Amino acid sequence: QRQMCIRDSCEALQLQVGESQPRGELEVFLTQAAAIGESALARQADVGVEGVADGLEIAEAQVMQAEQDLIVRTVEAYINVLRAIDNLKSSRAEEAAFQRQLEQTQQRFEVGLIAITDVQESRAAHDSATAGVIAAKRALATAQEALRDLLRTREDAREDLLRRRH
Numbered sequence: 001q002r003q004m005c006i007r008d009s010c011e012a013l014q015l016q017v018g019e020s021q022p023r024g025e026l027e028v029f030l031t032q033a034a035a036i037g038e039s040a041l042a043r044q045a046d047v048g049v050e051g052v053a054d055g056l057e058i059a060e061a062q063v064m065q066a067e068q069d070l071i072v073r074t075v076e077a078y079i080n081v082l083r084a085i086d087n088l089k090s091s092r093a094e095e096a097a098f099q100r101q102l103e104q105t106q107q108r109f110e111v112g113l114i115a116i117t118d119v120q121e122s123r124a125a126h127d128s129a130t131a132g133v134i135a136a137k138r139a140l141a142t143a144q145e146a147l148r149d150l151l152r153t154r155e156d157a158r159e160d161l162l163r164r165r166h
Helices: 002-020 023-110 116-165
Strands: none
Touching: 023 116
16 A cells, blocks of 8 residues: 555656656655655654553552552541440440449448538549540441441442443
């Protein structure tokens, strides 16, 4: 096909310049020019392909980094939920201990062994422990919601990706 194009170009040039240039020289000149042009185009195509390949590698690396970031954030959120569960258990145990202490303090007060201020201090400690349970429940709910949001975001991203592929 290239040879056919060169012959056609050679004939067109001979019509323009007349017979001053021998046909063989024109063919050699056009063949060399075509080879140089093809070589330049091939180099440009190679550079373009390399650029696309580099861009693809960068994009793949960015996707992998985003996936790793999501995994880390998900694990951290899950650990926060586990930590909040442990804190709630601890707060409930503390509240139960202060409840027992309050009951014992009230019994001692009723038999006259201690003053009312000791009962009030015991009640204050129990109330503080109850507030700790409430705060721990709130922290657990917050941690669970953060984990749900991450999982929902991950699921939404996966669905978007699947939709784009189809």
